[in-house]
Structure formats: C-alpha cells, structure tokens
Amino acid sequence: MCGIHELTEKDLQPLSYTPAYLDKIKGMRFFDPHVHMTSRTTDDYQAMADAGIVALIEPAFWLGQPRTGVDTFRDYFNSLLGWERFRASQFGIKHYCTIGLNSKEANNEKLAEAVMEILPQFIYKEGVVGVGEIGFDDQTALEEKYYRAQLELAKEAGLPVQIHTPHRDKKKGTQRSMDIAIEHGLPPHMVIVDHNNEETVKEVLDRGFWAAFTIYPFTKMGNERMVAVVKQYGSERIMVNSAADWGISDPLAVPKTAALMHESGIDLNDIHSVTYMNAVKAFAQSGQINESDFELAGNIDQSERFNGSTVLRGGQQPRINKNTTIIR
Amino acid sequence: MAEYVYDQQKMSNGLEAIIASNSSNTAREWLQQRLQKAASIPQFNQTFTAIPRFTGKNIISVTSEQAAVLQQDVPGFFVHGWTLDRLVRVWWLLQLNISTKTIYIDTVEQLFNAAEMNELAALYSALPLLAFPEAWKLRTAEGIRSNIGIVQEAIMLHNPYPAKYLDEPAWNQLVMKAIFTDKPLHRISGLDERRNIALAAILTDFAHERWAAGRKVDPMQWRLLTPFINNENLPDITRVWHSADQTEKAAAALVCAGSDYLPAQQLLASNLTLATEIQDGALTWDVIATKLSQ
Ligand SMILES: [Zn+2]
Numbered sequence: 001m002c003g004i005h006e007l008t009e010k011d012l013q014p015l016s017y018t019p020a021y022l023d024k025i026k027g028m029r030f031f032d033p034h035v036h037m038t039s040r041t042t043d044d045y046q047a048m049a050d051a052g053i054v055a056l057i058e059p060a061f062w063l064g065q066p067r068t069g070v071d072t073f074r075d076y077f078n079s080l081l082g083w084e085r086f087r088a089s090q091f092g093i094k095h096y097c098t099i100g101l102n103s104k105e106a107n108n109e110k111l112a113e114a115v116m117e118i119l120p121q122f123i124y125k126e127g128v129v130g131v132g133e134i135g136f137d138d139q140t141a142l143e144e145k146y147y148r149a150q151l152e153l154a155k156e157a158g159l160p161v162q163i164h165t166p167h168r169d170k171k172k173g174t175q176r177s178m179d180i181a182i183e184h185g186l187p188p189h190m191v192i193v194d195h196n197n198e199e200t201v202k203e204v205l206d207r208g209f210w211a212a213f214t215i216y217p218f219t220k221m222g223n224e225r226m227v228a229v230v231k232q233y234g235s236e237r238i239m240v241n242s243a244a245d246w247g248i249s250d251p252l253a254v255p256k257t258a259a260l261m262h263e264s265g266i267d268l269n270d271i272h273s274v275t276y277m278n279a280v281k282a283f284a285q286s287g288q289i290n291e292s293d294f295e296l297a298g299n300i301d302q303s304e305r306f307n308g309s310t311v312l313r314g315g316q317q318p319r320i321n322k323n324t325t326i327i328r
Numbered sequence: 329m330a331e332y333v334y335d336q337q338k339m340s341n342g343l344e345a346i347i348a349s350n351s352s353n354t355a356r357e358w359l360q361q362r363l364q365k366a367a368s369i370p371q372f373n374q375t376f377t378a379i380p381r382f383t384g385k386n387i388i389s390v391t392s393e394q395a396a397v398l399q400q401d402v403p404g405f406f407v408h409g410w411t412l413d414r415l416v417r418v419w420w421l422l423q424l425n426i427s428t429k430t431i432y433i434d435t436v437e438q439l440f441n442a443a444e445m446n447e448l449a450a451l452y453s454a455l456p457l458l459a460f461p462e463a464w465k466l467r468t469a470e471g472i473r474s475n476i477g478i479v480q481e482a483i484m485l486h487n488p489y490p491a492k493y494l495d496e497p498a499w500n501q502l503v504m505k506a507i508f509t510d511k512p513l514h515r516i517s518g519l520d521e522r523r524n525i526a527l528a529a530i531l532t533d534f535a536h537e538r539w540a541a542g543r544k545v546d547p548m549q550w551r552l553l554t555p556f557i558n559n560e561n562l563p564d565i566t567r568v569w570h571s572a573d574q575t576e577k578a579a580a581a582l583v584c585a586g587s588d589y590l591p592a593q594q595l596l597a598s599n600l601t602l603a604t605e606i607q608d609g610a611l612t613w614d615v616i617a618t619k620l621s622q
Contacts, residue, residue, distance in 0.1 A: 082444055086477065121442045125447075
C-alpha cells in the first residue's frame with residue numbers, strides 16, 4: 001500500500017540538532033494566527049513544533065488557481081476541519097481555522113453564490129474561530145458584495161473577522177475594509193486586519209482594530225522592519241504571522257521574529273503579546289479557543305519529551321535525523 | 329426492507345439514561361428544546377453540529393447496568409470511553425424521522441459530507457444503530473480509507489457494523505488498514521468470526537514484505553491464520569515460533585493450538601511449557617494483547 005501512512009508517536013521525536021536561533025527562544029510558546037498548512041509538508045509541522053509553535057490558525061484561502069465548482073470548496077473546507085487538524089495534532093499543535101470565500105474567487109459570481117450557500121454549514125463547526133480571510137484583492141464591486149455578505153454572516157454567528165488587505169492600493173483598501181466593517185455593525189475589536197505595513201498600522205490601531213503583520217519575504221514584511229514597528233508602536237493589539245503558503249514563505253516566521261526581537265532588546269512580555277497572547281485574545285472571542293487545550297503541548301520541553309513524558313508513550317524510537325544520508 | 333433492525337425505542341431510552349447521568353441541566357434543557365425542532369432538516373443538522381457547545385466533551389461514565397441494556401439490544405455496541413458530545417450525537421441521529429427512506433439516507437449522507445473529524449467519528453460510531461443498515465456499506469468502505477486516527481478507530485474498534493455488513497474484500501481492507509496503522513487488532517469486533525483464506529494469504533505476503541525490509545510483524549496478526557495453517561504457510565509460523573521475542577513465540581503457539589493441521593500440533597507439542605500454559609488458560613490471545621499494549 002502506498003500513500004500516507006498514519007503518523008504514529010514514534011514520528012514525533014525532536015530533531016537531533018538545534019538551529020542556533022532556537023536557543024534564544026527556548027521555552028517560549030508561539031501562536032501563528034495565519035498560516036496555510038494545506039500547502040506545506042509534514043516536515044514543517046515537525047519544525048514548527050520544535051520551535052515552540054503550540055497553535056495556529058489556517059484561514060481559508062485560494063489554491064493559486066481558481067476552483068471550478070462548489071464541491072471543491074466543500075472538500076477544501078472539510079480538509080481544514082479534518083486532515084489538516086489531525087496532521088497538526090500529531091505534533092502537539094492545535095489547529096484552528098477561519099472559513100470564508102476569499103476575495104479573488106468572489107469575482108466569479110455564479111460560484112460565489114454557491115459558496116455563500118454552503119458557508120453556514122461550516123462556520124458553526126468546532127474550532128472555527130472566525131470568518132476569513134475575506135476582504136479586497138482588486139477592490140471590485142463583486143469583492144465588495146461578498147465581503148459585505150460575509151460580514152453579515154460573521155455578525156450573526158458572533159465570530160471575529162479576519163481581513164486580507166490587498167497588495168495594490170493597500171492603504172485605500174485597508175481604510176475601505178474598516179469603514180465597511182463598521183457600517184455593518186462589527187465592532188473594531190472583532191476585526192483582525194491582516195498584512196499591515198508601516199503605512200497602514202497607525203490608522204488601524206488608532207481606530208481600535210487588531211493589526212496583524214505578515215512576515216513574508218520580498219512581498220510583505222521583513223522581520224527587521226517588524227522589530228522597528230514594535231519598538232515604535234508597542235505590543236498592544238499587534239500580532240505577527242507567517243501567512244506561509246505555496247509561495248516562497250517561511251512557516252517559522254513567528255519564532256524567528258521572536259528571536260530577532262529578543263536579540264534587539266524588546267521586552268519578553270511584549271514579544272509574548274505579539275507572537276502569542278494577542279492572537280489568542282482576538283480569536284478567543286469566537287468562544288472556540290481554550291488555551292488549556294494547547295498548554296500541555298506547549299509546556300513540554302523537547303528534552304523532557306525525549307525522556308518520556310506523559311504525551312509520548314511506548315514504542316518510541318529516535319526521530320529521523322535529517323543530517324544523515326541513510327533513510328530507514 | 330429493514331428500517332431499524334433492533335428495538336430503536338429501547339436503545340434511545342438506554343442512551344438517554346446515560347446522557348442524563350453525565351450531563352448538566354442546561355445541556356438537557358437545550359436538547360429538549362432542540363427536539364421540538366428536529367423535524368426540520370436544517371435545524372436537525374445545525375443541532376448535530378452544535379452539540380459539543382452545549383454538552384461539553386467530558387468522557388462519559390457508564391454503569392454496567394446501563395451498558396447491559398445497550399448490549400441486549402445491539403450486541404457488540406459499546407460506548408465506553410466516549411466523550412459526551414459523541415454519545416449525544418449518536419442519540420440525536422436516532423431522533424431523525426425514518427418515514428421516507430430517501431430523505432433519511434440523503435440527510436445522513438449530507439452530514440457525512442460536511443463533517444469535521446469529531447462529527448465523522450460520531451457518525452461512524454453510529455453505524456450499528458442507523459436505520460436501513462444495508463445503505464451504509466459503501467460509506468463504511470470509504471471511511472476505512474480515512475487517514476485520520478479517531479475516524480479509523482470509530483469504524484474499526486468495538487464497532488459491530490463492519491463485521492456484520494461488509495463484503496469480504498472491504499472487510500479484509502479494514503483489517504489490513506488496522507494493521508498498517510498499528511491499531512489493537514483484538515478490539516476489532518468479529519475478528520475471529522470473519523477470518524478467511526484470502527485474508528490469510530494477504531497477511532503472509534505482507535509478513536514476507538516486512539521481514540524483507542527488516543521490520544517486525546504484529547504477533548496478533550497470526551491469530552487470523554489459525555484455521556488456515558497448511559503446508560504452504562507452516563514455514564512462516566515455524567519462523568515465528570523460533571523468534572527470540574517471547575510474545576511472538578507465544579503467538580505462534582496459540583496459532584498451533586487452534587489448528588487441526590497435524591504438523592502444527594506437533595510443533596506445539598515440542599514445547600511442553602507453552603502447551604500446558606495454553607491448556608490451563610494461562611496463555612490466551614487476551615494475554616498477548618495485554619503484553620502488546622504495555
Ligand atoms: Zn492568507
């Protein structure tokens with residue numbers, strides 16, 4: 001039989017070598033509130049767990065090319081609630097998701113209508129912590145129509161909203177996104193505005209919204225810039241994510257940024273806020289996050305784990321050492 | 329055409345008693361209130377999804393009297409170790425109207441199609457209780473292909489539906505998948521009853537593959553060969569018999585003890601200690617299962 005063998009606990013052993021930056025953040029716990037694990041490998045989960053990521057949120061996104069029917073949306077949403085959540089759990093990582101119709105695909109009206117019809121089936125599921133990621137890409141009329149419709153859904157369900165802000169004409173797109181959310185009666189504390197930069201952060205914070213930053217090489221933020229932002233604006237209502245997906249991106253962006261912040265002399269409490277606590281607070285407004293669910297996984301020191309703590313049981317074998325050329 | 333193949337009212341009451349002794353007043357009131365609306369399919373579905381928010385997910389405790397009621401009605405049906413939300417979801421499925429077969433089947437199928445992991449586990453756990461049991465064979469075979477541990481376990485372990493309804497290839501697929509994913513084989517309902525010669529052949533092939541790769545074979549797997557020991561597979565059992573691993577050797581002894589094939593009986597007779605242990609009931613497959621789970 002080929003295909004994916006179910007992971008067993010013997011696959012969960014720590015790496016036998018430690019990248020240098022991990023020393024700087026030893027014992028810290030991280031929450032990546034925006035990462036597209038569907039497009040990542042299981043090795044990434046392993047590395048994320050080793051770096052202290054205890055929980056993450058996977059926003060529903062597009063696949064890089066348009067989907068042609070509502071059934072593939074249904075299967076995608078199911079995979080966020082099923083296989084991805086299970087795969088993460090195999091590494092002690094708590095996987096949540098946000099569910100929504102992304103802005104790019106809002107432009108196919110016929111399909112968008114069909115997706116809107118199935119959304120209520122999914123947003124009430126366990127572990128769905130928000131409607132997302134929604135908002136503007138090209139800022140078309142159809143994007144606005146489905147953004148508004150989904151804000152209404154979120155309001156009715158009492159869920160936070162995770163907003164994707166556009167690459168082009170970002171400042172205006174961000175302002176419009178916030179204006180429309182207010183118009184639909186969503187209080188700013190229920191809205192997480194994503195992909196901020198130096199140009200947008202001030203207004204987002206001043207208006208009382210959550211400001212999320214994506215550490216994504218070349219196109220979004222670098223983490224040196226992120227350090228400067230936290231030095232300037234502090235840690236209140238700011239959060240860091242990787243938005244890692246099928247592009248050139250880094251699922252370890254959150255722990256790496258924490259290490260850099262630590263190196264740059266930012267206070268540990270502030271680091272904790274922007275790489276863990278603020279995201280928990282914002283999305284726990286869904287009633288779907290229970291910190292105690294991931295406390296156990298996060299509290300466990302890798303070396304302790306190795307010597308047989310409560311999480312791993314019998315049949316343990318050393319995890320594959322990636323530095324050897326021999327594969328068993 | 330069979331609707332329920334057991335006393336549905338009795339089962340529903342039996343489950344309700346367990347729910348009553350494991351849930352809060354608020355949860356029970358909410359369920360009562362939802363019952364009034366159960367006739368509407370969207371409301372029925374929404375309740376099914378929302379159950380954990382109102383019941384919580386504590387592991388239930390079941391008295392032996394409560395368990396006996398369920399067993400009398402559906403032999404092999406087992407709720408020990410379940411969380412309350414799973415139990416309530418299974419009970420909730422029994423409240424679905426069965427007067428129109430097509431609507432009933434379509435509703436349950438749609439629940440499967442939009443289910444997250446815990447919902448899937450509840451739905452598959454409910455298989456022995458669903459109406460029109462013949463209708464769920466394909467769905468079960470599909471579920472066996474799942475890669476998600478709790479979903480696989482809901483189908484494979486302590487679930488009497490597969491042994492009763494799956495055809496032989498699907499049943500064999502279930503057993504092989506359980507072996508591939510390190511499940512405790514002795515907890516598969518009907519494991520001995522549904523032993524078959526095709527499965528025995530698949531298993532010896534699989535063992536050869538494992539051995540060639542320098543890997544071990546689950547000793548419990550040999551139990552499935554017991555009625556089919558012949559001159560072709562005796563060398564495999566003999567190899568296991570000569571294993572340095574005592575559990576493996578004990579498994580080979582049990583296979584020989586259960587076999588009518590003379591050379592197998594002679595092999596067992598060559599070790600008086602093991603033969604006596606088996607005769608006295610000190611060595612059984614349950615003993616092996618306990619050793620393996622340690
Ligand atoms: Zn994204």
